Amino acid sequence: MPGSVCTKDIQKNINGSISTASSSPAIILTELQPLMANPDLPPECENSQEDKREVDTVQQRSSNVRACRTRFLKAISYFSGDMKVFGKWMEKQFFLLQLLDWVLRGAAQVMFVNNPLSGLIIFAGLILQNYWWALNGFVGTLFATISALVLQQNRGSIAAGLYGYNGILVGLLMAVFSNKGDWYWWILLPNIFMSMMCPIVSSAIASINSRWDLPVFTLPFNILVCLHMAATGHYNHYFPQVLIQPRSELANITWAEIDVAKLFMSVPVGVGQVYGCDNPWTGGIFIVSLFISSPITCAHAVLGSAVGMVSGLALAAPFGDIYFGLWGYNCVLACIAVGGMFYALTWQVHLLAITCAFFCAYLSSAIANIMSTFGLPSCTWPFCLSALTFLLLTTETKKIYKLPLAKVNYPEKNLAYFWKMKKQEKMEKAEKERKENKEQRKALDEAVILNEKEQLRLLELERSEGNKATSKESEAENDKTQFEDYTPEQQRTEEEHNNNDLTEVTRVN
């Protein structure tokens, strides 16, 4: 039966088209697995079946290169990004080892990096800065994570280090701002208490922020460190804090005295100040740890620090503050958060991130001045407030796309998700257009067929009517009117028929 064969062929074709259609999500899935997958790779893979027929030596060589590249990317994906494979392997390990993984991820999550290797490097940087601070940071992260476990918080969040990063900051900064100097062991007591309060405050703020699909950022850290410092203050017997006082006279700013080397150094120092470290090498190590996980994050961190430095100069800040990185660290975080982390990175979002960094610099100066009245440091309040403001922004442009909080990963993955979404939308649109075109063509074809049928019928009528020798003119006229009369009627019904078919088709689709 030829008919059945034909049907089979169609089926085959359809299957072909299905396979190509269905292949694209698969492509995207594979795109997502390696960290920095270059998006022009998979389309080539797709057409590989057709290409096979025209195999030549040139292609074979290029395919070897490609294979090497893929293997290289895969190797990179093992220790960059969020180290998913490692995380899954960890799930089957000994509990203390898991806890260490969570603590390391927590240390890196301060910079929105979910990567234990980055965390390890960050701890190395901290040790380079100050043993005692590093110890306090570790204790803070550890007890914050343990407290989250005790309070039965979400396991996935704990494993991603999302309950640890406030702990490390609390631990570090309580040590940094203590007026008793290093190795004052009593400080560990409030350190542990405050670290264990982190998950409670985090959970409470998340309850509020989740209504607007906003993250908690470092708000728990800000609240708890300010709480500790305000509760004890500079004049305290047990836990005195460093004395912070509001500015009460004009700072001495002589442009001739500016030290350009120190000014450039302030960029890595600004990154280091995220963890309260003023050693430029420590800052450099932190930049490396960011690069390992996500180059986009790293670039925005450096950019943010530079923006902060420029803002400091523009607002007549004392050079000492700028060199010390105080103008940078909030901008670093704000620039990372807006530039690719919670928004999908486009040029518009990149500009928005720079604007946010400038706004954050302004805000950090304002908040530092206000909080100095209470003898408090500005912590990362400026970053939290500016980033939250920019995340609450709503526009009517599609170029500024805020990712749903549940879909947030590292910038590269976010970008892949955004592109996938855009491709799907485009494909759906193209599919729709193609169908519409097809339908139009079909309608046209049918109209043509109808015309031809009409003509056929007319000829038949002529033959049957002009059978007995009637006057040709009158009859011709008659026929013409009849023809005119009949045509639209018939057309209409047939069109209706087509219409019904169409609606059925669309319903099926």
Place this chain on the structure above:
Amino acid sequence: MPGSVCTKDIQKNINGSISTASSSPAIILTELQPLMANPDLPPECENSQEDKREVDTVQQRSSNVRACRTRFLKAISYFSGDMKVFGKWMEKQFFLLQLLDWVLRGAAQVMFVNNPLSGLIIFAGLILQNYWWALNGFVGTLFATISALVLQQNRGSIAAGLYGYNGILVGLLMAVFSNKGDWYWWILLPNIFMSMMCPIVSSAIASINSRWDLPVFTLPFNILVCLHMAATGHYNHYFPQVLIQPRSELANITWAEIDVAKLFMSVPVGVGQVYGCDNPWTGGIFIVSLFISSPITCAHAVLGSAVGMVSGLALAAPFGDIYFGLWGYNCVLACIAVGGMFYALTWQVHLLAITCAFFCAYLSSAIANIMSTFGLPSCTWPFCLSALTFLLLTTETKKIYKLPLAKVNYPEKNLAYFWKMKKQEKMEKAEKERKENKEQRKALDEAVILNEKEQLRLLELERSEGNKATSKESEAENDKTQFEDYTPEQQRTEEEHNNNDLTEVTRVN
């Protein structure tokens, strides 16, 4: 046929009642078009067709008067209220002209007035006060509007000036509080930056406030000006701010020294201080600009300023502050916002507005004292906080009706909307009651009919039993009941018919 005549009469009556019933929505519609249409006008117009038959010279004269009045009201509507016609005409104009319209509306939106003419008068008042301030205000409004366009905010909101009013305040107040005096051109740089931040902060706050259907008020202005002032402070090389210090001794208040003229002058000065102007003539010009757009707004502005002045006296404020209008401007805004702008104006709401003004005066003193610790002015924080508090109020009375944010216009239009709603409710209630009454009557009628039918049957039985001995009395009675029996039946169907007509009419309306 008397029956048909009767029916016609009823129909006529019904039509009459329908026309009056249906006319009320029409009245409101016409009411809405001119600004201060007096609601007793249209009903007279409506019956003009019937009146024509009884034309006399008296009426003709009155109709002339009426026509004049209508024309006058229409003329007023062209430049009062929100100048809708002008706004629509503007849509077809050159872009720069449109932008000017938006800027002018933005200037007036500080007082909740969406009217370019008011904006123009306000700019005139500002120029009268200080050229430099007026320039800064204009730059601020312009760049805030441009920034909103760049960020693709809602076009309708931009056209209503809702992205400009924070800009004008930011521009003005940054110039007012600058310690470098007038014509210090560098101030334009932070001015432009902060103005362009306005739409971002507005959008962010709107995201939060919209959850409670609250407006953003002047919160972005408050945040951004405080941000600029706190970031730079009094001790800054480039952008120093005026020195504001907390009170540290008893103010000298001698009631004998009070200057009553200055006290009365403080009312327009208070209105002027909304834009940071201490010139009473400027304040007077602002009052005029308010009156043009909405007399209710104007009345509440003056009332609010007076309440602020009285509160200042009651709380032992230094006379200088009261004369300077510092006690008035927040109360002006709070009184306008609650008194007719976001609530429909009733006597209860009017009292609430006065309470809010008192509360706002208290709050402005408290906030001024607190913010002076940081060297900051109180801006319009007191207004924002008090108005938001009063808008969050929920009661079980219908007399205090908060308009949905999307329906908020100027107080007169809000009132018309509220009355329309109330009338509709009443009508629906009356309609419902009438129907219920009818149904009850119907039920009663049917009960009567049933009774009578029973009696008829009994009579028939009697007749059939005593067939030959009929008494005249019983027959007469029987006829009577038959007649009575028929009438209500007929009435009912006719009523039903009318009923249907009525419901159809109301549906159409």
Place this chain on the structure above:
Amino acid sequence: MPGSVCTKDIQKNINGSISTASSSPAIILTELQPLMANPDLPPECENSQEDKREVDTVQQRSSNVRACRTRFLKAISYFSGDMKVFGKWMEKQFFLLQLLDWVLRGAAQVMFVNNPLSGLIIFAGLILQNYWWALNGFVGTLFATISALVLQQNRGSIAAGLYGYNGILVGLLMAVFSNKGDWYWWILLPNIFMSMMCPIVSSAIASINSRWDLPVFTLPFNILVCLHMAATGHYNHYFPQVLIQPRSELANITWAEIDVAKLFMSVPVGVGQVYGCDNPWTGGIFIVSLFISSPITCAHAVLGSAVGMVSGLALAAPFGDIYFGLWGYNCVLACIAVGGMFYALTWQVHLLAITCAFFCAYLSSAIANIMSTFGLPSCTWPFCLSALTFLLLTTETKKIYKLPLAKVNYPEKNLAYFWKMKKQEKMEKAEKERKENKEQRKALDEAVILNEKEQLRLLELERSEGNKATSKESEAENDKTQFEDYTPEQQRTEEEHNNNDLTEVTRVN
């Protein structure tokens, strides 16, 4: 018919199980009526019908004891808990008497106690402390309640005193912090104004907090008293406030000088400081008033005060502050709120309450230091913020159960509600398991039947094939299987029947 008898027996059994199953909700209902019903009482009552048959003198005596106890508990329930019966009786009384009831309940609601007797005792304690303060407190409660009535707030809430407790605190604390001393009658003016603002601020905050199902706590009081104090300040002619200044030197803490008696006294003083009273006897009276209404509340109040005292010692607070109860009162409220009032009391929640008290102590020190910069006291801000934080906490454990706000009563009733819920859940779970087991058994039985039917068919086939040569053994086997076949079938239908009955019963329950 033996079958029917059998069915009846089963029915009987089912009814038996029904009665025990249905009795548990009834138990809980009776449990709820008396305040401190001991839950082991009702199960004994339940079996009273069966027990009656085996009546003996021992039991009669014990039943007498039980009756006495029940009567005693009922008598207690009349004046403990929320005095529901009294409240209902009040509804039919004279308006002024009702108002007095609401005012008394309002006075007690500061401690989350909805009991007019406690309120009366609290007023007694206040009078013991200071006549003038007590008067101010009464005026505050009265006008706050009246204002709520005028603003047409929810009647149930007014009757529960929920609009009065902020008023009493406003009235009391405005008198306490006034620098003009006692019997300065002008203070009543701002007192009345601020009290009447209470319901407005309460309603506004409730609009926000209700989104997270949170209570308003004493936020309106905090806002309004801080508002009044900041608005007037220490340097005011009419309403000067006591001078509060930030600490600017090390406090003198010599452990040798510690007075242990005063330290222990600080526990009741801390409870008294909730109402601003430093008299330990007043604090003791307050503790008694709490015990009357709810022993759990009372225990947590004392515990909270002790935690606060310990925290003060741990954070090197001046002994004077600790003796004065300043470290206790916030912890008292926080401990009550978390420990059984808004969470159902379990061991985990008890530990959470103690953690919250520690956190609150820390917070109260921090807030006191910060607010002293503005010359303001810390009021109960620390309690509000810490309790709100702990109420926003979300965990994945069922042991920490936050009651829906509408179901919150006194801790004992909350606990009964929680137990009831848990029992219902358990019952439902058990029921579900039983059904699943039954279904599994049914499925098994059916599988057996099917197997046997198969065998039968095979045998029949054998028979029809070898029709004439039948062996006795095979027939015997056949009969046996038939018998076995029938039994489970019948069983199944009966089980199904029972099943249906059961589900009907549970539906009814």
